[in-house]
Amino acid sequence: MKKIILPLLLASIGTAAGVGAGIFLKAPPEETAEHTDGEKDETHAQDAQKDDDQGDAKYEESGDFQYVKMNNQFVVPIVDDGAVSALVVLSLSLEISEGQQSAVFQREPRLRDGFLQILFDHANLGGFTGTFTNSNNMNTLRMGLREVAKNVLGDIANDVLITDIVRQDI
Structure with a gap:
């Protein structure tokens, strides 16, 4: 009992x-x-x-913006000596002009392609090794992502936000 x-x-x-x-x-x-x-x-x-x-x-200084989360995460392999040694997984959001969400989704394949190219280049230059979250590495990555967003979306894009980042060693 x-x-x-x-x-x-x-x-x-x-x-x-x-x-x-x-x-x-x-x-x-x-x-x-x-x-x-x-x-x-x-x-x-x-x-x-x-x-x-x-x-x-x-x-006041930047206008009204809305945030659009990219539909899927970005997976970036880290290659050492010809073999994948780690994976970096990122989630990105875009800061865009108010009411332009449909334009982002229409151009999402081009955005994803450009973002992946920047992420792969960053990985190949060693940006995701060591203390990959230090401010210099993250600022370099953000600038590259922002440049791609501006090239694809024009004045619609204001910034790219890295909302999640994880590195998993294999």
Whole structure:
């Protein structure tokens, strides 16, 4: 009998703790309440104004952008002495002008081809060996990727973001 009660008790305590943590850590709901006379709640309006001010400062010098994640990851083999010694897997996103997402997807094969060429060149030059995530290596890689994006997309592309990068030695 004790062997049955103890697991049930532990499961109940764990479930209760998980639910409690979920409730405690849940994000507060957006306040959209309006007064009966149609005026917005003052605190909500002030918060919205602060958000707008910060948003304007963030995009004031660079315009409005949206982010498009490339559909598939990029896999780059690292070749040493004629054999693959490691694989680098990257996820990329593009920072583009607002409303130009369809143009990116129409030109995605050319983008992927150009990005892969830059990634292979970077790998062949030793960019993914040693401390491959140091700022000099990453800046060189970002500049090459950005150049390809600008060549393929023109003024639509603003930047290329490396959202994930992993190296797996074989």
